[in-house]
Amino acid sequence: MTLNVSNLTVHHGAICAINHVSLEVPTGKLAAIIGSNGAGKTTLLRTLSGLNKPTTGEIRWMGESITGVKAENLVRKGISHVSEGKSVVPELSVRENLLLGAIWRRDKKEAKQSLEEVISIFPRLGERIEQRSDTLSGGERQMLAIGRAIMAKPKLLLLDEPSLGLAPLVVEQIFQSIRDLAKTMNLTVLLVEQNAMGALKIADLGIVLNLGKVVAANQAQALIDDPAVRAAYLGY
Amino acid sequence: MIQLLNTLLIGITSGGIYALMAISMVLVWRSTRVINFAQAGMALLSTYFGYEAMVNFDSFWIALPVAMAGGALFAAIIEVVFMRLLVKHSSSGPIASVAPIIATLGLLGIIRAVVSMIWGGQDVRITGPLSNDGFSVGGETLVFSPLKLLILVSVIVLMLMLSILFQKTNIGLALRASAYAPEIARLSGVKVDLVRTMGWALAGAAGAVAGMFQTVNGNGTLSPDSIEFSLLLVSGFIAAVIGGLESLVGAVIGGLLLGILISFVLMYVSSALFFIAPFIILLAVLFIRPQGIIGAKAGRRA
Amino acid sequence: MVDELRVYQGASIAVYVVAISSIILLTGYSGQVSLGNGALMAVGAYAAAVAHISWHLPIVACFFVAVIAAALGGALLGAAAARLSGPYLAGTTLALAIGLPSLANQFSILGGEQGLLFDVGFPPLSLGEDFTQYKWFFWIAALATLIMMWLLQNILRSRYGRTWRAGRGNEVAAQLSGINTGRSKILAFTLSAGLAGLAGAMLSMTIGTVSPSAFPLALSFSLLTGAVLSGVTTLSGVMIGAVTLVAIPEVADVVAHKLGTSESVTTNLPGLMVSALLIVTVLFVPNGPVEQHRARTAKKMAAKNK
Numbered sequence: 118m119t120l121n122v123s124n125l126t127v128h129h130g131a132i133c134a135i136n137h138v139s140l141e142v143p144t145g146k147l148a149a150i151i152g153s154n155g156a157g158k159t160t161l162l163r164t165l166s167g168l169n170k171p172t173t174g175e176i177r178w179m180g181e182s183i184t185g186v187k188a189e190n191l192v193r194k195g196i197s198h199v200s201e202g203k204s205v206v207p208e209l210s211v212r213e214n215l216l217l218g219a220i221w222r223r224d225k226k227e228a229k230q231s232l233e234e235v236i237s238i239f240p241r242l243g244e245r246i247e248q249r250s251d252t253l254s255g256g257e258r259q260m261l262a263i264g265r266a267i268m269a270k271p272k273l274l275l276l277d278e279p280s281l282g283l284a285p286l287v288v289e290q291i292f293q294s295i296r297d298l299a300k301t302m303n304l305t306v307l308l309v310e311q312n313a314m315g316a317l318k319i320a321d322l323g324i325v326l327n328l329g330k331v332v333a334a335n336q337a338q339a340l341i342d343d344p345a346v347r348a349a350y351l352g353y
Numbered sequence: 354m355i356q357l358l359n360t361l362l363i364g365i366t367s368g369g370i371y372a373l374m375a376i377s378m379v380l381v382w383r384s385t386r387v388i389n390f391a392q393a394g395m396a397l398l399s400t401y402f403g404y405e406a407m408v409n410f411d412s413f414w415i416a417l418p419v420a421m422a423g424g425a426l427f428a429a430i431i432e433v434v435f436m437r438l439l440v441k442h443s444s445s446g447p448i449a450s451v452a453p454i455i456a457t458l459g460l461l462g463i464i465r466a467v468v469s470m471i472w473g474g475q476d477v478r479i480t481g482p483l484s485n486d487g488f489s490v491g492g493e494t495l496v497f498s499p500l501k502l503l504i505l506v507s508v509i510v511l512m513l514m515l516s517i518l519f520q521k522t523n524i525g526l527a528l529r530a531s532a533y534a535p536e537i538a539r540l541s542g543v544k545v546d547l548v549r550t551m552g553w554a555l556a557g558a559a560g561a562v563a564g565m566f567q568t569v570n571g572n573g574t575l576s577p578d579s580i581e582f583s584l585l586l587v588s589g590f591i592a593a594v595i596g597g598l599e600s601l602v603g604a605v606i607g608g609l610l611l612g613i614l615i616s617f618v619l620m621y622v623s624s625a626l627f628f629i630a631p632f633i634i635l636l637a638v639l640f641i642r643p644q645g646i647i648g649a650k651a652g653r654r655a
Numbered sequence: 656m657v658d659e660l661r662v663y664q665g666a667s668i669a670v671y672v673v674a675i676s677s678i679i680l681l682t683g684y685s686g687q688v689s690l691g692n693g694a695l696m697a698v699g700a701y702a703a704a705v706a707h708i709s710w711h712l713p714i715v716a717c718f719f720v721a722v723i724a725a726a727l728g729g730a731l732l733g734a735a736a737a738r739l740s741g742p743y744l745a746g747t748t749l750a751l752a753i754g755l756p757s758l759a760n761q762f763s764i765l766g767g768e769q770g771l772l773f774d775v776g777f778p779p780l781s782l783g784e785d786f787t788q789y790k791w792f793f794w795i796a797a798l799a800t801l802i803m804m805w806l807l808q809n810i811l812r813s814r815y816g817r818t819w820r821a822g823r824g825n826e827v828a829a830q831l832s833g834i835n836t837g838r839s840k841i842l843a844f845t846l847s848a849g850l851a852g853l854a855g856a857m858l859s860m861t862i863g864t865v866s867p868s869a870f871p872l873a874l875s876f877s878l879l880t881g882a883v884l885s886g887v888t889t890l891s892g893v894m895i896g897a898v899t900l901v902a903i904p905e906v907a908d909v910v911a912h913k914l915g916t917s918e919s920v921t922t923n924l925p926g927l928m929v930s931a932l933l934i935v936t937v938l939f940v941p942n943g944p945v946e947q948h949r950a951r952t953a954k955k956m957a958a959k960n961k
């Protein structure tokens with residue numbers, strides 16, 4: 118049950134954002150996707166979750182091809198995407214945002230349990246459960262976004278820059294939480310990050326994108342030790 | 354004193370009908386971010402469906418659901434065919450922001466013309482289920498009648514039902530999420546296109562009720578050129594604006610306020626102002642509190 | 656010997672040219688959708704008629720009165736609507752279009768439901784016997800139109816025109832550039848209304864009376880359609896819209912006769928055609944055929960030069 122991407126090409130109009138990308142993420146592994154701005158990281162996630170349509174190439178998940186399947190249908194196949202920019206619905210309460218995540222699920226009892234699970238992972242959400250989500254702090258909103266994604270009972274979690282705009286201490290917490298829940302729930306995770314070091318430290322694998330192409334893919338630790346990667350993305 | 358009471362009650366009843374129109378406009382706005390000027394036209398058409406049902410079954414209580422179902426279906430079809438066409442062809446250029454407005458106005462014109470073509474030559478009447486003779490209170494006859502009471506109660510019941518739908522059900526959550534944040538809704542597995550169509554269907558049903566009540570509350574005649582229709586057209590929009598366009602509660606308050614205001618203007622100022630009163634009230638509201646009584650956060654830009 | 660009907664239609668075209676220009680000025684140049692120009696035409700028409708009947712002014716003066724009265728109305732409307740845009744403005748003017756003409760029913764000086772007579776009299780004898788009254792109407796209308804269009808072109812090329820175009824594109828940016836968008840909006844409304852008033856007076860001249868039934872909501876719809884057909888952003892296509900609007904009832908008549916339709920279908924066919932045309936045009940040819948052609952030619956040139 119791997120995530121398998123072969124020869125994926127995605128265009129934004131005339132611009133090629135993803136250029137013949139192939140990658141593979143085994144089940145239960147956390148892959149950090151790093152690269153500079155405009156490298157195509159967000160486009161990659163959006164194509165995997167069905168928001169963008171690929172021009173060519175194939176995506177396989179859980180043994181079947183999901184290329185070109187629409188986003189609202191991919192959720193049912195266990196793919197949850199937390200898009201960039203703290204994707205919560207500001208007008209809805211914390212509870213409603215979480216329930217939104219579970220809205221497609223038929224198993225009402227287990228959905229309730231999921232809610233309690235999310236609150237135990239992110240207790241702050243429990244404290245604010247009835248509040249409108251635009252009253253939450255940046256870090257809390259990110260937790261809510263991730264919590265909503267968890268409520269959909271995913272097997273593949275796509276996270277787009279969860280650390281963006283957050284204070285360093287909060288970033289630590291978020292990364293730790295991601296690591297923990299990935300392990301506990303045996304999730305396959307693709308973590309897109311500008312914060313390359315933070316992401317690689319919690320990851321099993323690392324993939325470096327530049328200008329729409331994969332320029333490096335290896336065990337996370339290997340990338341951390343790689344001088345070229347260090348110079349370009351890790352700052353030392 | 355009696356006159357005051359009468360004026361108030363008349364106003365509340367008409368206001369309830371305007372509230373229903375406003376609700377349908379708010380529903381459309383919230384699900385697709387479009388102000389649909391054709392809403393009153395759709396309500397008109399639905400009322401004609403109700404008329405046909407009256408002709409065949411001679412019962413208001415059958416005609417009303419028929420009108421609602423017809424209205425919902427028609428609205429859904431319009432959403433799928435017309436609105437998606439609109440989005441696909443959203444142009445660039447100076448007319449881009451006003452193109453949806455113009456398109457819905459065109460739709461209004463088409464509906465009016467077609468309705469006149471099909472039913473134009475006939476004398477179309479709908480009789481209400483209850484008497485419109487006023488209640489007798491202590492020897493005086495009010496204008497308020499069993500029919501008007503029914504209208505008022507129905508509006509309240511409908512509003513409550515819609516509130517429950519939106520706040521307490523999964524479908525309501527999907528409707529709201531699709532309106533506020535369609536991409537997040539999609540990523541949660543919500544079929545946003547389908548949900549939007551549902552929003553329009555609900556609006557169509559609400560409009561149908563407004564059209565039916567507006568007809569039986571007046572003299573029972575139905576026609577695209579009638580005063581009643583023009584009022585419905587204009588008041589739905591005004592009531593929605595007064596209420597701020599974002600909330601159903603606001604729509605109801607807007608409708609009631611408008612109905613009461615118009616009623617008082619007609620009774621105590623001058624009946625000559627009948628047609629211009631809605632315009633003046635609208636201007637006054639937009640001047641004093643541009644975001645409406647309940648208020649939306651966004652400004653008055655399209 | 657030109658058919659009287661064609662002369663009458665010629666005069667109608669002139670009326671529509673001025674009326675549609677009023678919409679183009681408002682919508683195309685300053686980006687506002689107003690449905691009130693039909694009502695403003697009524698204001699102009701009534702003003703002209705009252706000036707003629709009560710004060711016995713000559714025709715030219717009556718037209719002036721029409722323009723000024725309507726312009727005043729437009730200024731008021733503009734001031735009131737200054738804070739509105741988009742659908743709010745459209746809805747407000749919709750309410751105005753429905754409400755204003757029927758005000759005339761209430762005041763006897765405005766003739767009530769039957770309205771007032773507006774008789775500009777017969778052409779001077781020096782023009783000969785063959786010069787019918789309709790020809791007289793036509794020439795007055797044509798002259799007024801030409802003068803107006805010339806004036807309008809100059810205004811649009813002036814800094815006011817540029818100001819409006821700036822405000823239309825991006826109001827915030829325009830304001831930041833120091834343009835008083837509120838004031839320029841009011842100016843646009845005023846000028847547009849003046850044009851509409853003139854068109855209203857011209858319309859009344861050709862039909863000989865002024866009454867509320869001459870200015871229904873459908874008129875505002877027709878004007879909007881004519882403007883979109885002409886190409887809302889430019890005056891060059893105005894004739895297209897005007898001719899189409901005058902042609903539609905004729906075409907509808909022919910179609911109705913060929914199909915042998917009932918009366919209710921026949922009376923409503925023009926309205927249906929206008930609305931359908933409006934939708935089709937705004938979706939597929941939103942900037943008007945003139946602009947569309949320009950854009951296509953420009954694209955071709957660019958492709959050639961690559």
